Amino acid sequence: MDQLEVSTKETKSPWGAPALAPSPCSLADVMSEQLARELDEEGNTFPDCPDTDLKLTCTSEADTSSDLILAQMLQMEFDREFDTQLRREEKKFNGDSKVSISFENYRMVHPYEDSDSSEDEVDWQDTRHDPYKADKPTTTPKKGFVGKGKNITTKHDEEVCGRKNTARMDNFAPEVQVGDGIGMDLKLSNQVYNALKRHCHTEQRRSARLHEKKEHSTAEHAVDPKTRLLMYKMVNAGILESINGCISTGKESVVFHANGGSFDEKIVPEECVLKVFKTTLNEFKNRDKYIKDDYRFKDRFSKLNPRKIIRLWAEKEMHNLTRIKKAGIPCPEVVILKKHILVMSFIGQDHVPAPKLKDAILSSEDMKKAYYQVLNMMQRLYQDCNLVHADLSEYNMLWHNGEVWFIDVSQSIEPTHPHGLEFLFRDCRNVATFFQKAGVAEALNVFELFNTVSGLEINSDNEADFLAQIEALEKRNEDHVQKPSKKIFNDTHDGSPPQLNTDDDD
Numbered sequence: 001m002d003q004l005e006v007s008t009k010e011t012k013s014p015w016g017a018p019a020l021a022p023s024p025c026s027l028a029d030v031m032s033e034q035l036a037r038e039l040d041e042e043g044n045t046f047p048d049c050p051d052t053d054l055k056l057t058c059t060s061e062a063d064t065s066s067d068l069i070l071a072q073m074l075q076m077e078f079d080r081e082f083d084t085q086l087r088r089e090e091k092k093f094n095g096d097s098k099v100s101i102s103f104e105n106y107r108m109v110h111p112y113e114d115s116d117s118s119e120d121e122v123d124w125q126d127t128r129h130d131p132y133k134a135d136k137p138t139t140t141p142k143k144g145f146v147g148k149g150k151n152i153t154t155k156h157d158e159e160v161c162g163r164k165n166t167a168r169m170d171n172f173a174p175e176v177q178v179g180d181g182i183g184m185d186l187k188l189s190n191q192v193y194n195a196l197k198r199h200c201h202t203e204q205r206r207s208a209r210l211h212e213k214k215e216h217s218t219a220e221h222a223v224d225p226k227t228r229l230l231m232y233k234m235v236n237a238g239i240l241e242s243i244n245g246c247i248s249t250g251k252e253s254v255v256f257h258a259n260g261g262s263f264d265e266k267i268v269p270e271e272c273v274l275k276v277f278k279t280t281l282n283e284f285k286n287r288d289k290y291i292k293d294d295y296r297f298k299d300r301f302s303k304l305n306p307r308k309i310i311r312l313w314a315e316k317e318m319h320n321l322t323r324i325k326k327a328g329i330p331c332p333e334v335v336i337l338k339k340h341i342l343v344m345s346f347i348g349q350d351h352v353p354a355p356k357l358k359d360a361i362l363s364s365e366d367m368k369k370a371y372y373q374v375l376n377m378m379q380r381l382y383q384d385c386n387l388v389h390a391d392l393s394e395y396n397m398l399w400h401n402g403e404v405w406f407i408d409v410s411q412s413i414e415p416t417h418p419h420g421l422e423f424l425f426r427d428c429r430n431v432a433t434f435f436q437k438a439g440v441a442e443a444l445n446v447f448e449l450f451n452t453v454s455g456l457e458i459n460s461d462n463e464a465d466f467l468a469q470i471e472a473l474e475k476r477n478e479d480h481v482q483k484p485s486k487k488i489f490n491d492t493h494d495g496s497p498p499q500l501n502t503d504d505d506d
Contacts, residue, residue, distance in 0.1 A: 079108040162187025169193075172200050223254070227276055230338050231256075239263045239336060239343070240272065247353050252313075252410070253277045257351055258343075260335070268335055271346035277314050277410075279307060279340065314340045317410035320387060327384045329377050330405040347398050347405050354400035357434075362399065364439065371435045371443055373404045378431070378453045387412050388420050392427035394434045415454075421470045425450050 086103050094100040145154045153160065165188035166181040234240045241259035248255040254276045260268035314337060321344070324331045332344035348354045362370060374397065381387050390411045398405040413420055428449040435443040444452060447466060451457060460466045
């Protein structure tokens with residue numbers, strides 16, 4: 001009796017809530033039809049709240065629904081794999097052919113998929129049925145018109161052509177942002193469409209040219225891959241120890257500083273410069289007059305393509321520097337020439353380049369000394385080297401160790417050049433103007449300086465008349481510079497005026 005009482009007592013649940021003992025019921029109640037109906041109604045009743053956290057009773061209908069969803073998911077996964085394989089077959093079948101065969105009709109993509117799908121989500125842009133894509137304008141039949149009588153519409157109709165032109169913009173390059181013209185029912189006239197088409201083609205060609213130019217040409221402070229490879233080869237061969245960086249840029253070249261090494265048992269200067277001629281043709285288009293009429297390169301000029309002319313330009317500077325150096329005129333010393341890269345000695349000290357004559361801060365005595373040096377160097381360049389600088393100015397003269405140095409002689413020509421005296425007159429004008437503005441009282445004017453350097457005697461104070469006589473002299477006799485009366489100033493380094501020596505041929 002005590003055990004029965006203990007069993008009927010409420011047992012405590014370990015989860016805290018009291019667990020009630022099931023109430024006993026008779027067998028008649030269990031077999032009652034009324035109770036069976038109630039249980040059946042309770043089993044078919046589901047809560048309306050779509051709470052996914054609730055664990056529903058697994059009835060027969062619920063199991064059937066889950067199997068259907070599972071079958072749909074499996075079918076969708078199978079369709080994805082089938083479409084992926086179909087794309088591979090289509091790509092393999094077409095290859096690189098311009099005419100391709102589409103397997104679009106054989107695809108089995110479902111028209112709808114949950115938006116929370118993974119990265120394998122169906123892309124509507126890859127399907128035939130895009131519900132968000134605007135309808136393209138309908139085309140007219142082959143006969144060229146639609147309708148009858150007053151309602152006839154030909155293929156030349158303004159609205160039809162406008163919509164067709166808007167649809168054709170989809171064929172433009174991908175980088176062209178055409179927008180949703182079809183959705184806005186945009187109508188482009190033939191004139192506007194043709195202008196846009198020409199602009200797109202022009203931009204494509206321009207971008208292609210720019211890309212090619214960047215790959216095959218030097219930039220302001222950089223070099224193209226081929227030039228960089230030549231510089232690396234010089235370092236690997238021991239000609240240079242290292243290349244430090246860019247120290248100067250110009251219209252035609254980029255100048256780098258480098259530490260010298262050794263070359264064929266020849267001691268390379270401790271500090272060198274690499275003059276890399278730019279391989280772009282923009283700066284050389286109008287400068288062929290300096291080389292095509294030079295008899296030293298006249299036969300080779302016409303046989304070369306434009307890019308090889310740049311190498312010829314570097315070779316021309318090397319020969320001019322060698323000739324100037326033999327005459328004892330201060331200028332960089334040539335070390336080696338590799339295609340369009342010219343290695344020369346460095347004018348400066350401790351990685352600091354010598355200042356240009358325009359930027360040098362000189363006293364009146366130093367400026368006077370520099371003028372006499374330039375005058376003597378111009379005479380020796382013309383008389384001894386048989387050269388005309390052709391681009392002489394305060395920008396192409398350096399001041400180093402109390403002396404003036406000539407640089408940038410790639411365009412220098414011989415006086416026998418058809419325009420040699422004209423270039424000499426321009427050099428004389430630049431030099432005379434600079435030193436007169438610098439306050440050198442002894443500076444000659446342009447006409448006196450030209451006669452002093454060339455040894456000619458042209459009497460005129462008018463620039464136009466002076467140039468006319470020079471041109472007439474060039475046309476009349478191209479050999480007039482071969483036996484000039486030499487008037488040479490003795491080179492003095494103490495700052496005193498040079499002495500004029502006149503050597504007559506008679």
